[in-house]
Amino acid sequence: MSIDKNTVRKVASLARLEIDEAGLEKMTPKLNGILQWIEQLQALNTDNVEPLANVANIELKLRADALTDGNCADKVLANAPETTAGYFVVPKVVE
């Protein structure tokens, strides 16, 4: 599998990355290099192999349903460029 410049442009835009024409020229062969490497891995037959989520053989940790956090609006809002009455304020986004 390989991707062209337009696909790279689209993926960049979905990820909100700004890449100019020169950047796209450079990035496309690089990404294709990575994809080729993955393609090599795909050549292995894994039909009877369970997917491996981690190598340490541990289970997902769960927590009890208890109130242990929150009540820290000041911390949550501390980095916001603009706030009012406890809200984040952002440019208008409406359908």
Place this chain on the structure above:
Amino acid sequence: MTYQIQGEQGTWEVVIGMEVHAQVIAESKLFSGAAASFGAEPNSQVSLVDAAMPGMLPVLNEYCVEQAIRTGLGLNAKINKTSVFERKNYFYPDLPQGYQISQFLHPIVGKGEIEIDLPDGTTKTIGITRLHLEQDAGKSVHDQHPTKSYVDLNRSGCALMEIVSEPDIRSPDEATAYLSKLRMILRYLDTCDGNMEEGSMRADVNISVRKPGAGYGTRCEVKNVNSLKAVQQAIEYEAQRQVEIIEGGGKIDQETRLWDPAKGETRSMRSKEEAHDYRYFPDPDLLPLHLADSWIERVRETLPELPDQKKHRFMKDFGLSAYDANVLIAERARADYFEIVAKGRDGKMAANWVLNELLGALNKDGKSITDSVIAAGQLGALIDLISDNTISGKIAKDVFAEMYKSGKDPAEIVEEKGLKQVTDTGAIEKIVDEVIAENPDNVAAYRSGKDKLFGFFVGQVMKKSQGKANPNIINELLKKKLSL
């Protein structure tokens, strides 16, 4: 009773599938220990995890998982012992992570089904495709400032169950019946409060049209359908719109549309189109979720009796009609109330008093059964007073009205107001004799064959006794004396 749209080029059928987002009843959020309740000060129920501060890690809420299992079991669905959380990537100001943690290829619950009750008394089975757990987003407020939106992240990270139906729904009535039944089941299970106004249950409706018997047409997803009425209207509008486009030679674009309740129409949400490329991938912060059989079985043991089981039991044990049983089971609190009233008493009589008198009065006042000042035991005691002939059914209605006002015990009201039924045959006989003596013309007419006058005599005796004479004794005595 098939629903069809009459176009210019013949009839069309509508095919509907529903995606319902149901907020899980839990104290805290799906991946953080902040409160999940509704209506708090903005951003007061937000942890640094919910605000997506760098380095924060999600830890899964065990009870939310249990609620999803419980719901899956209530939908007769397959519980998947392995499920995987994935990232659904998109940008929006109320989604601080830049992705929603959801489940995609491996949901926690697989195929199930719901039996829906249709207005004509028939039932239909609607398939459930899947149920998965995911995070809710925050809330944007757009109407407080001309050029800015305000963002509150209190809802961000609350646990949602997305419940997806098969495209088995064929009419607006079936769609609302599906939504009502799903809501009822969730409320019985206590896994979602089903409150559509507060947004704890939200529906997206997938709609397409086709000629009967043809393959599926291209569908549109309609969002913002937040009441049963909106579901009904949005489907009617959208199906008609699609028929007109196809018959006009056009084709349907697969797209997301927004229901506008003020204008009564759906409109395209073009901005959503590119965002549909969600680039899901397994969340590297979360391992796959494995459920032990023993856990699933423990949850199964906590399942309450579900609406359909209750309905059939009420019909069988209390001799109720399907209609009465359906009204009683619509709310779990209502069904519980009825059971207390009916216990050890005549089931139909109990149903009549709960449905016609109590619910009638409560509905008039815009109240629900949980607001009733008459306790179930008190209504039962009223029925006992009728059954043991202390009061007549007619007087019982007056006693009921007084109970509804004051919340007093029926026996106390009967005592205070001297409403006890007169069963003393001698006393009633005296009144009967008076009535016969005062109405010689009617007596003669009755004896000459005007049978219908019997009711007149009963009424007169009743009136003279201020409604307190036992109707059976009146009937007996009148029959005897008038036939002389």
